[in-house]
Amino acid sequence: MSIVTFDKVAKRFDGDNPDNKFAAKDLSLHIDQGELIAVVGKTGCGKSTMFNLLIGLIEPTEGRIEVLGKDPFKDFNALAGKLSVVFQNDRLLPWRTAIENVAYGLELRRMLKPERLAIARGWLERLGLGQHVDKWPHSLSGGMRQRVSIARAFATNPEILLCDEPFSALDELTGATLRQEFKRLVKETHKTGVFVTHSIREAIDIGDRILVFRSPGHVAAEFIVSDALAIYGEEGLKQKILDEMGDVS
Amino acid sequence: MRVRKEPFISALVLMAIWEVAAHFFPPFLFPPILSIAQQIWNILTDASQVRDALATSARILVGTFGAFVLGAVLAIWMGWSDTVQRYAQPLLTFNQGIPALSWVVISVIWFKSTEVRIWFIIVMTTLPAFAFQIYDSYRAMSKDLVEMSLSFRPTEWDKFRTLIVPSILPGILTAWKINLGNVARVVVVAELVGASIGVGYQLLQRQQLFDMAGAIAWTLILVLFVVASQAVVTFLETHLLRYRAQSERGL
Numbered sequence: 439m440s441i442v443t444f445d446k447v448a449k450r451f452d453g454d455n456p457d458n459k460f461a462a463k464d465l466s467l468h469i470d471q472g473e474l475i476a477v478v479g480k481t482g483c484g485k486s487t488m489f490n491l492l493i494g495l496i497e498p499t500e501g502r503i504e505v506l507g508k509d510p511f512k513d514f515n516a517l518a519g520k521l522s523v524v525f526q527n528d529r530l531l532p533w534r535t536a537i538e539n540v541a542y543g544l545e546l547r548r549m550l551k552p553e554r555l556a557i558a559r560g561w562l563e564r565l566g567l568g569q570h571v572d573k574w575p576h577s578l579s580g581g582m583r584q585r586v587s588i589a590r591a592f593a594t595n596p597e598i599l600l601c602d603e604p605f606s607a608l609d610e611l612t613g614a615t616l617r618q619e620f621k622r623l624v625k626e627t628h629k630t631g632v633f634v635t636h637s638i639r640e641a642i643d644i645g646d647r648i649l650v651f652r653s654p655g656h657v658a659a660e661f662i663v664s665d666a667l668a669i670y671g672e673e674g675l676k677q678k679i680l681d682e683m684g685d686v687s
Numbered sequence: 688m689r690v691r692k693e694p695f696i697s698a699l700v701l702m703a704i705w706e707v708a709a710h711f712f713p714p715f716l717f718p719p720i721l722s723i724a725q726q727i728w729n730i731l732t733d734a735s736q737v738r739d740a741l742a743t744s745a746r747i748l749v750g751t752f753g754a755f756v757l758g759a760v761l762a763i764w765m766g767w768s769d770t771v772q773r774y775a776q777p778l779l780t781f782n783q784g785i786p787a788l789s790w791v792v793i794s795v796i797w798f799k800s801t802e803v804r805i806w807f808i809i810v811m812t813t814l815p816a817f818a819f820q821i822y823d824s825y826r827a828m829s830k831d832l833v834e835m836s837l838s839f840r841p842t843e844w845d846k847f848r849t850l851i852v853p854s855i856l857p858g859i860l861t862a863w864k865i866n867l868g869n870v871a872r873v874v875v876v877a878e879l880v881g882a883s884i885g886v887g888y889q890l891l892q893r894q895q896l897f898d899m900a901g902a903i904a905w906t907l908i909l910v911l912f913v914v915a916s917q918a919v920v921t922f923l924e925t926h927l928l929r930y931r932a933q934s935e936r937g938l
Contacts, residue, residue, distance in 0.1 A: 493837075493838055495834060495837060495838075514840060515840050517840060518839070518840035519840070521838065522838070522839075523835070523838040525831070525834070525835060527831060529831050529832055529834075529835035531832060531835075531849075531850075531853070532930055532931070533853040533856075533928075533930045534930075542839065542849070543839045545849070546839045546840070546841045546842075546845050546849070574930045574932075575930075576930070576931070576932035577932070594839070
């Protein structure tokens with residue numbers, strides 16, 4: 439069952455001036471429940487625009503978007519608690535400790551303090567941060583902070599998890615470890631995941647299905663990873679994806 | 688909190704210079720330190736004079752609080768609405784050009800009650816500083832954190848409580864520290880006109896008596912209050928902003 443649908447979506451910044459470039463054009467896609475989708479494309483190809491459209495932070499200039507049957511921009515509040523986001527940088531509130539950051543989404547859902555702190559603690563322990571619950575964000579390493587932001591995203595038990603290049607700022611080893619942890623958690627908790635990345639290797643590693651984006655913001659190709667690996671092999675698939683990514687306009 | 692020796696050394700040097708001057712000039716110009724200390728003691732042990740000091744302190748706190756509340760509301764409103772910002776900012780800038788003494792004259796003509804006059808003068812002279820400092824903090828709010836918060840679909844109240852207030856708090860505390868000193872200066876000017884109680888009134892009396900020791904003593908009482916108030920704000924700052932990272936080596 440499709441829970442995310444983009445139907446011929448276009449996004450042009452700064453109003454309807456025809457001289458302005460499209461950040462997304464003729465963008466159509468669908469995501470089924472329980473899928474882990476990797477969105478890959480070069481810098482500037484419109485991945486982040488798609489991401490912001492999906493969250494509801496920006497409004498499409500043309501076309502229709504449905505997330506769990508709602509328009510994410512117009513019915514912004516109707517999706518409260520249904521979506522969680524892991525951003526490129528950790529975006530932790532510096533005035534809150536690790537546990538308070540993880541409990542943030544639950545607090546906004548009016549969950550009582552003891553209950554939300556218990557859930558937050560559970561997620562921090564699950565992500566190996568049981569010893570750091572009361573630390574301020576500035577005293578945690580980059581990898582730890584990103585773990586806290588992952589815990590924050592999972593803590594609200596959302597239906598859809600959205601990740602915008604969450605491990606790109608980390609060293610390769612930490613990024614790879616977190617990637618595996620993230621994939622395991624998504625599968626264990628039966629979430630639907632959308633994982634935006636510019637790394638082909640990361641996309642193959644994490645996605646059930648890969649959407650290849652090309653500028654201006656549209657899906658140039660898609661691959662079911664298991665099938666594509668069986669046909670092309672890993673190196674062949676990488677090359678196919680690279681070919682489809684094209685140049686950035 | 689570590690107590691530094693430097694402020695005490697600076698005060699001692701200033702006192703030594705003053706005492707030397709007191710040996711060469713008449714007491715109505717440079718009274719000896721001892722007679723100033725005696726005057727301070729008299730103020731602190733006389734109920735009616737303590738009442739004067741407390742009256743000024745209360746006026747400073749009530750006036751500053753009033754300016755803070757109005758300034759904060761205006762600043763947040765300006766941050767929330769570009770239209771409000773476009774109308775309010777020129778008015779605040781215009782207000783900043785009006786001398787405190789002009790507000791004294793205006794308030795004397797407009798209001799009958801001395802307390803209302805003083806409160807009005809403090810608010811009008813301090814409000815722009817509060818508004819601008821808090822507005823700047825609002826504008827400097829991290830876009831990343833705003834988007835993160837929005838992704839959880841908070842209510843307006845939740846946004847205000849969990850994001851806006853903590854973001855502008857450092858600006859609010861800085862504004863309080865700066866404005867407490869400014870208000871102390873303004874309140875004395877306001878009290879010179881029409882007040883029958885307060886440090887300003889007492890200073891006027893000392894001027895008429897050529898009592899320099901008394902004038903210095905009352906000034907020091909006022910300075911003491913400002914320093915104590917700022918110490919309270921600094922204490923709050925240390926506690927409320929304890930999340931901020933500190934480099935072992937300073938800048």
